[in-house]
Amino acid sequence: MATFSIHGSDEPVHQARKHSADILVDDKLISVLPISLQSFSVKQSQHPIKIYAVVHGDSVYVQLHGRATRIDRVDPTRANAGANLNGGGISLAPMPGVVVSWLALPGSLVKTGTPLLVIESMKLQMTIEATLDGMLEELPFAEGQTFQRGASLARVCPDSPNGAAV
Amino acid sequence: MSIRKLFIANRAEIALRIVRTAQRMGITTVVPWHARDRFGPALQVANETVELMGDPPVSAWLNPEALIKAALDAGCDAIHPGYGFLSENAEFSRAVTNAGMIFVGPPADVIERMGDKITARNFAAQHGVPVTPSAEEESDPTTFAERAVSIGFPLLIKGTAGGGGKGMHIVREASNLAQAIASSRAESQRYFGDGRLLAERFVEKPRHIEVQVFGDIHGHVIHLGERECSIQRRFQKLIEETPAPMLSADLRERICQAAVTLASAAGYVNAGTVECIVSQTGEFYFLEMNTRLQVEHPVTEMVTGLDLVEWQIRVAQGDVLPLLQEQVQWQGSAIECRILAEDADAGFVPDTGKVLLLQEPQGPGVRFDNGVMQGASIGADFDSMLAKLIVHGANRDLAISRMRQALQETVMLGVTVNSHFLGRVLAHPEFQVGKTDTDFLERNKESLKPIPLTDEDRRALVAVACAASRDPYSTTVQDPHLSMGAWRN
Numbered sequence: 340m341a342t343f344s345i346h347g348s349d350e351p352v353h354q355a356r357k358h359s360a361d362i363l364v365d366d367k368l369i370s371v372l373p374i375s376l377q378s379f380s381v382k383q384s385q386h387p388i389k390i391y392a393v394v395h396g397d398s399v400y401v402q403l404h405g406r407a408t409r410i411d412r413v414d415p416t417r418a419n420a421g422a423n424l425n426g427g428g429i430s431l432a433p434m435p436g437v438v439v440s441w442l443a444l445p446g447s448l449v450k451t452g453t454p455l456l457v458i459e460s461m462k463l464q465m466t467i468e469a470t471l472d473g474m475l476e477e478l479p480f481a482e483g484q485t486f487q488r489g490a491s492l493a494r495v496c497p498d499s500p501n502g503a504a505v
Numbered sequence: 506m507s508i509r510k511l512f513i514a515n516r517a518e519i520a521l522r523i524v525r526t527a528q529r530m531g532i533t534t535v536v537p538w539h540a541r542d543r544f545g546p547a548l549q550v551a552n553e554t555v556e557l558m559g560d561p562p563v564s565a566w567l568n569p570e571a572l573i574k575a576a577l578d579a580g581c582d583a584i585h586p587g588y589g590f591l592s593e594n595a596e597f598s599r600a601v602t603n604a605g606m607i608f609v610g611p612p613a614d615v616i617e618r619m620g621d622k623i624t625a626r627n628f629a630a631q632h633g634v635p636v637t638p639s640a641e642e643e644s645d646p647t648t649f650a651e652r653a654v655s656i657g658f659p660l661l662i663k664g665t666a667g668g669g670g671k672g673m674h675i676v677r678e679a680s681n682l683a684q685a686i687a688s689s690r691a692e693s694q695r696y697f698g699d700g701r702l703l704a705e706r707f708v709e710k711p712r713h714i715e716v717q718v719f720g721d722i723h724g725h726v727i728h729l730g731e732r733e734c735s736i737q738r739r740f741q742k743l744i745e746e747t748p749a750p751m752l753s754a755d756l757r758e759r760i761c762q763a764a765v766t767l768a769s770a771a772g773y774v775n776a777g778t779v780e781c782i783v784s785q786t787g788e789f790y791f792l793e794m795n796t797r798l799q800v801e802h803p804v805t806e807m808v809t810g811l812d813l814v815e816w817q818i819r820v821a822q823g824d825v826l827p828l829l830q831e832q833v834q835w836q837g838s839a840i841e842c843r844i845l846a847e848d849a850d851a852g853f854v855p856d857t858g859k860v861l862l863l864q865e866p867q868g869p870g871v872r873f874d875n876g877v878m879q880g881a882s883i884g885a886d887f888d889s890m891l892a893k894l895i896v897h898g899a900n901r902d903l904a905i906s907r908m909r910q911a912l913q914e915t916v917m918l919g920v921t922v923n924s925h926f927l928g929r930v931l932a933h934p935e936f937q938v939g940k941t942d943t944d945f946l947e948r949n950k951e952s953l954k955p956i957p958l959t960d961e962d963r964r965a966l967v968a969v970a971c972a973a974s975r976d977p978y979s980t981t982v983q984d985p986h987l988s989m990g991a992w993r994n
Binding site: 350362400 | 851921955963966967968969971973
C-alpha cells in the first residue's frame with residue numbers, strides 16, 4: 340500500500356496498491372493498461388482515457404486531457420513534518436533567483452504586507468512582503484546574492500500577544 | 506552580395522527557426538551555445554556550433570564583441586540577431602557592418618530612428634500617425650513627475666529603450682508615481698542599459714494591434730497585414746492571431762496604411778513591426794516600432810504562405826522585396842500560443858525543472874516552433890518561453906478548434922507549463938466571439954480557473970502514478986505485459 344497526494348489539491352491523500360492486473364485506489368479497482376513506456380489507458384465509466392506519466396524520484400508527473408499535474412508519493416511517517424517549521428513568518432522563495440534590493444532592515448518592526456525585499460527571477464521582479472506583524476529577524480541573502488527555490492528569504496518573528504515581554 | 510555562412514546571435518526556438526530557412530536557401534549556419542545551455546534543438550540542426558562564455562549566461566548573448574569575433578572566427582559573412590538580446594541595438598548593427606559582415610536586420614541609422622520609443626513617437630506624430638499624450642523625462646528631468654501628472658491618470662511609465670513589457674508600470678494615482686518611476690528606471694537600466702523614461706496616457710482595455718512591415722534598400726515598403734496580440738499578462742503577449750477579430754475592414758486598412766506611411770518616411774529596411782493600441786471606441790494610437798523579427802511572426806507566415814526569415818535574408822543581401830503590395834494574399838486565420846515554463850494558476854510564476862517527457866502536437870495546420878529537447882533543464886537563466894504553437898485554419902473557428910486540440914496533445918512534463926491555461930483561454934466564450942483586449946485575462950480571472958478534477962479522474966491519475974512508479978509496498982509485483990493480457994476493449 341502506498342499513499343499518494345495530488346499536487347495543488349486540498350483533497351485528502353489517496354491509498355493505492357497493485358492488485359493482480361489492476362490498481363486498487365481507495366477501495367475502487369481500476370484497470371490500467373500501459374500503451375507505451377509513458378502513457379496508459381484507464382477504463383472509466385464512460386470511455387477509456389489516456390494518461391501520460393513519467394516518474395522522477397518520489398514524484399510522478401501525469402497529464403490527462405491536456406492538464407498536467409504532479410503526484411507525490413507520501414511517506415506517512417514523514418507527513419506534515421515541517422508543517423510548523425514555518426509558523427507563517429518565513430517567506431520562502433517561489434522560484435530560484437537573485438536578490439535585487441532590501442526594502443527593510445533586519446531588526447525593524449514590520450506589518451503584514453510591508454515590502455521586505457525585491458527579488459528577480461527569469462526577468463521578473465517580485466516584491467516579497469511580510470506575512471505577519473512582528474520584527475524582521477533576518478534577510479539571509481544580501482543584495483546580488485542568488486538563491487534556490489524554497490530558500491528562506493526573510494524571517495519575521497511574530498509580535499508577542501498583548502505586547503507581553505518574551 | 507549573397508550570404509554563404511550565417512551566424513545566429515540567438516538561441517532556443519528562434520535559432521532553430523532561422524537555421525531551417527537559411528539551410529533551405531543553401532546557407533551554412535553557425536549557432537552559439539553556453540555551458541548552461543548546451544542541448545537546444547538548434548544546436549542539433551545547425552551546421553556548426555561555437556561556445557560562448559559569460560556569467561550570468563544571458564550576458565554571452567549581449568556581448569557584441571564576443572559575438573562578432575565568434576562569427577568572424579567561424580568564417581561567417583552575416584549575423585542574424587533573431588529577437589530580443591541585441592536585435593534592436595543600433596551599435597550592434599553598426600559593429601557587424603563595420604566588421605565586414607551583413608547584419609540581417611535594419612541598418613543602424615534606421616534602428617536609431619525607430620527603435621527608440623521617443624524618437625519614434627515624435628517621428629510618428631510628425632507624419633500624421635496618431636500618438637497618445639506623453640511626457641519625456643529627457644527634455645527636462647526635474648519637471649518629469651509634474652509633467653507626467655499633467656497628462657492625467659491612468660499613466661504608463663516605461664523605459665524609452667525597452668520592450669516586451671519590461672520596466673513598464675501603470676500608475677492610477679499621484680501617490681504611486683514616485684515608486685513607479687524608481688522601479689521603471691531600475692528595471693530599464695538593468696535590462697536595456699538605459700534608464701531614460703517616458704510617461705504616457707494609459708488607454709484602458711485597448712486591443713493591441715500590430716502591423717508587419719517590410720522594406721528593401723531600393724525604397725519599397727509594404728505591409729503583410731496585422732496581428733492582434735491583446736491576450737497579455739504583465740504586458741507580455743501570450744496569444745497572437747491574424748486577422749484581428751472584430752476589426753473592421755476600414756480600420757484595418759487605415760492602420761496598415763499608417764504603418765506603411767511611417768515605415769516609408771523612416772526609410773525602413775528589413776522586417777519591422779508597427780505596434781498600435783486600438784481603444785474601445787475605435788481610435789488607434791501608435792505605440793512603438795520593433796525593428797526586428799517578431800516572436801509572433803509565424804501567424805503572418807501561416808496566412809500569407811511566405812517565409813519572413815527568407816525575406817529578411819534576401820533584403821539584407823540587397824534584393825528587391827519579393828512581392829508588390831497588391832501581390833500579397835491572405836488566406837484563413839492563424840493563432841499562436843506561447844508555451845511558457847510558468848504556473849498560470851499561481852499568478853503566472855515562472856517554474857524551473859527538467860523536461861522529463863516531451864511530445865510535440867501534430868496534425869493538419871499545426872506548427873510547433875520548439876526550443877527545448879526532452880531531458881533539458883529549465884533554469885532561471887533564460888526567458889521562460891519554451892516553444893510556440895501555431896495553427897492555421899480556413900476560418901477563426903477552425904483555427905481555435907485546432908489550437909485547442911493541439912494544446913491538449915502538447916506534452917511537456919517535469920516543469921509546469923501554461924498549455925492547459927492557454928486551452929482554457931481558447932475555450933472561453935469571450936475569446937471565441939473575439940471580445941479580446943489587454944484586460945481579458947484580468948477580467949476573466951475567475952472563469953479561467955481550472956475546474957477541480959472529478960473523483961473518478963483523481964483515482965485514475967493515482968492509479969497510473971501507482972502503476973508507473975516502482976512500488977516497494979505493493980503486494981503483487983506485475984510485469985506490465987502480463988497486465989496487458991487482462992485488457993478488454
